[in-house]
Amino acid sequence: MHFVTGSLNFGKKALIEPMSAGHQVELQSLFGDYVLDRAFDEMREGNGDVRAHYRALAETLAGLQPEELQRRKQSADLSFLNQGITFTVYGRDEGTERIFPYDLLPRLITSAEWDRIERGLTQRITALNLFLRDVYSDAKILNDKIIPRDLVYSCKHYRRQMRGLQVPRNVYIAVVGSDLLRLDSGEFVVLEDNLRVPSGVSYMLTNRRVMKRTFPQMFSSYGVRPIEHYPQLLLATLRSLAPEGRPEPNIVLLTPGVFNSAYFEHTYLARQMGIDLVEGRDLVTHDNVVYMRTTDGLKRVDVIYRRVDDDFSDPLVFRADSSLGCPGLFNAYRAGNVTVSNAFGTGLADDKAVYAYVPRMIKYYLDEDPILPNVETYLLSEEKDRKHALANLDKLVVKAVGESGGYGMLIGPQSTAHQREEFARQIEANPRNYIAQPTLAFSRAPCLIGDQLEPRHVDLRPYVLFGDKINIVPGGLTRVALEKGSLVVNSSQGGGSKDTWVLE
Amino acid sequence: MLSRVADSLYWMSRYLERAENTVRQLDVTMTLMLDSGGVNAEERWSRMVAALGNPEGLDWDGDLDSMARKLIFDSLCTSSVTYCINGARENARQVREEISTEQWQRLNRLYHQIHSPMAQTQFSSSISDVLLTTLDGIHLFQGVGDTTMIHGQGWQFIRLGRHLERAYATATMLEVYQPELFHSPGGEATGHQYLELVGLLRCCTAFEAYCQVYTADVAADRILEFVLLNRDFPHAIRYCVDSIRTAIQDIEHTGGRRSPVELNASVGRLHAMLGFTTIREVLDGDPAAFLHRIRQQCLAIHELIYRYYVQYSIQSALAA
Numbered sequence: 001m002h003f004v005t006g007s008l009n010f011g012k013k014a015l016i017e018p019m020s021a022g023h024q025v026e027l028q029s030l031f032g033d034y035v036l037d038r039a040f041d042e043m044r045e046g047n048g049d050v051r052a053h054y055r056a057l058a059e060t061l062a063g064l065q066p067e068e069l070q071r072r073k074q075s076a077d078l079s080f081l082n083q084g085i086t087f088t089v090y091g092r093d094e095g096t097e098r099i100f101p102y103d104l105l106p107r108l109i110t111s112a113e114w115d116r117i118e119r120g121l122t123q124r125i126t127a128l129n130l131f132l133r134d135v136y137s138d139a140k141i142l143n144d145k146i147i148p149r150d151l152v153y154s155c156k157h158y159r160r161q162m163r164g165l166q167v168p169r170n171v172y173i174a175v176v177g178s179d180l181l182r183l184d185s186g187e188f189v190v191l192e193d194n195l196r197v198p199s200g201v202s203y204m205l206t207n208r209r210v211m212k213r214t215f216p217q218m219f220s221s222y223g224v225r226p227i228e229h230y231p232q233l234l235l236a237t238l239r240s241l242a243p244e245g246r247p248e249p250n251i252v253l254l255t256p257g258v259f260n261s262a263y264f265e266h267t268y269l270a271r272q273m274g275i276d277l278v279e280g281r282d283l284v285t286h287d288n289v290v291y292m293r294t295t296d297g298l299k300r301v302d303v304i305y306r307r308v309d310d311d312f313s314d315p316l317v318f319r320a321d322s323s324l325g326c327p328g329l330f331n332a333y334r335a336g337n338v339t340v341s342n343a344f345g346t347g348l349a350d351d352k353a354v355y356a357y358v359p360r361m362i363k364y365y366l367d368e369d370p371i372l373p374n375v376e377t378y379l380l381s382e383e384k385d386r387k388h389a390l391a392n393l394d395k396l397v398v399k400a401v402g403e404s405g406g407y408g409m410l411i412g413p414q415s416t417a418h419q420r421e422e423f424a425r426q427i428e429a430n431p432r433n434y435i436a437q438p439t440l441a442f443s444r445a446p447c448l449i450g451d452q453l454e455p456r457h458v459d460l461r462p463y464v465l466f467g468d469k470i471n472i473v474p475g476g477l478t479r480v481a482l483e484k485g486s487l488v489v490n491s492s493q494g495g496g497s498k499d500t501w502v503l504e
Numbered sequence: 505m506l507s508r509v510a511d512s513l514y515w516m517s518r519y520l521e522r523a524e525n526t527v528r529q530l531d532v533t534m535t536l537m538l539d540s541g542g543v544n545a546e547e548r549w550s551r552m553v554a555a556l557g558n559p560e561g562l563d564w565d566g567d568l569d570s571m572a573r574k575l576i577f578d579s580l581c582t583s584s585v586t587y588c589i590n591g592a593r594e595n596a597r598q599v600r601e602e603i604s605t606e607q608w609q610r611l612n613r614l615y616h617q618i619h620s621p622m623a624q625t626q627f628s629s630s631i632s633d634v635l636l637t638t639l640d641g642i643h644l645f646q647g648v649g650d651t652t653m654i655h656g657q658g659w660q661f662i663r664l665g666r667h668l669e670r671a672y673a674t675a676t677m678l679e680v681y682q683p684e685l686f687h688s689p690g691g692e693a694t695g696h697q698y699l700e701l702v703g704l705l706r707c708c709t710a711f712e713a714y715c716q717v718y719t720a721d722v723a724a725d726r727i728l729e730f731v732l733l734n735r736d737f738p739h740a741i742r743y744c745v746d747s748i749r750t751a752i753q754d755i756e757h758t759g760g761r762r763s764p765v766e767l768n769a770s771v772g773r774l775h776a777m778l779g780f781t782t783i784r785e786v787l788d789g790d791p792a793a794f795l796h797r798i799r800q801q802c803l804a805i806h807e808l809i810y811r812y813y814v815q816y817s818i819q820s821a822l823a824a
Contacts, residue, residue, distance in 0.1 A: 081612075082609045082612060083605065083609060258594075258597055263597075264600070267600035267601040268600075268601075271600070271601035276506055276509075277601045278506060279508065282506050282507070284818050286818070286822060293506065293507040293821075294759075295510045295661075295755065295759060295812075295813040296759030296762065297759075297821045298818070
């Protein structure tokens, strides 16, 4: 493959060589109604030029017949269906199992951009982990009045049971998936941190596998940094957190079971790591030791990679009506006989109101300025912020602080007056439960819609592993709001995904 | 291996074996209906239903097409092929990490196949095509399983499920068909009798194998001998019991902390019963009772598998 030199123009301006006349027609028709406006476009500059690192992709697309592009798309889709790569949608009784929508075109990230993301996330996760350790021990940051005490103790994910408990290597958050957006300035910002049970990493890995088969030549000519070793890194991370004196730890993945929306991912990761996938009913505790039921009797469990929420993990300590967890698990954990990752109570640090204080945490613990900034956030428990937000509900995005997956959210500009009234009422009733942020014009990347390229909003969720050190595989899951104009990228709300290529 | 996982693999395998048995019996029954031969359609249908273990909701309604459609596609009917394939896939989905990707893809494809509108169209044009496609799917799954899955405990539980289901189903079928086999007049089989006997063999895919051992000279006592006592034919009950026995031995060897004493005894008894009995002894005694005893033993083995590997008490396990 040859790379195009010089600038390429699309839209009304004429194409400059070296593309052949045939290619011009192809690209023109591919781009069709491609909208460029204030939002940052991953592929094209404001004047329509294709960005340098996207040129080889544009070339490849221009060189393909529409039928060939469709054929590759179908073969990729079929590959997802046959692999049973599906997720479950809540709130519908029929056909709850669906294929995860997948866009054929990769999202490209340059090595300079990635470098900044990597440093920024490392800094942020280090600070967040220090925060959790601090809050669950001496609470210095609260005593120094950097973060309001009320805010922490009123968080529904704060676990008083974690007070004074020593966790292995002081690592609370071993597996993190933070959501980044790119603003119109081209700068990446952190939208939220997922510190409980972040999901989606299996899609990152399967997308890559399908992509390599779909565009083998383009892939190899681009020089993409590999991500395939993620399961091995995860296993090493979990092993590094094993309780002392267990040199050959038995590591398991705890899943809520087959009805969980991320069940495919749980099975995928367990298989890729070669560890047992257990459900709560497979586990028993005796004398503060956790065992699993095997065909050969009971076998001791040392490390649990937990994909079950705090609430459902141990009915003796958390929600008593849960049958998903293992009674006695928390006591075994407290006794130091088993490591549970992520630790309990980490949701405190990804509370959307606590989020607003992360830049201050970074300053407090590391004495550094944040490399990746936050999105401007209004805390609705503060009267001034609340007044402003209530007066501007039609311009803001309102989120419930403890929710994830795109549930419990109001997008002002796309909402009805009735929805806004409803949210205003809920905010007045429980202001601590909500935050507001400006509606962001975050970046768009080209997607194959029908047989044309159209820009759709994308975010980026890199996956961070924290064991004896912090590891981030270069890339992550790019989620796409596949509906035109939509700003919601969650798979439960009509989002899809793309492979993410970090270039050498 | 996790008890729950062993349980799911065992049932995945049993469900598929059950689907295969249903498909084959339906295929043979429908072929036999083409030749009138004295037995009417209703009688034949009820006999097949009895041979399938008398599942509910399959009473003859006079229309073979709708009956066959029900037995293949009705996902609410607990003995239908679709129900069994759903069950197998659901179990496989719960142990997705234990089976190979190739296995899962085969099973997933089989599942999508039987649920596709194409299968309905195919049914309208040729029922036997649907049956053959389904059989192919099941065979591919089994073959892929044998070649891609590690032959450890999980595979042994699959083997256990397959052969226990097969032994039980074959014994049930022989029990239903044997009165007629032996109450037909002796001597050379007539054309219709011949078809019946061959049909019985084909229900266990045993016709060609039978011919290799006894030539095409089909006779009721030899058929019984072959399907019951042959050591080398995979659908013969004795072969199935031998496989169950070695599967349990292998499971014991890979684990090795506990010896399933009663289970070994129970399987050993059945093994001896089939290995050291001649067909003369069976026929001179009470063949129906003999077959019935095999079924009872299969049920007992199933119970014991559960007691040793799946549903043991924690106290007993901690004491061990």
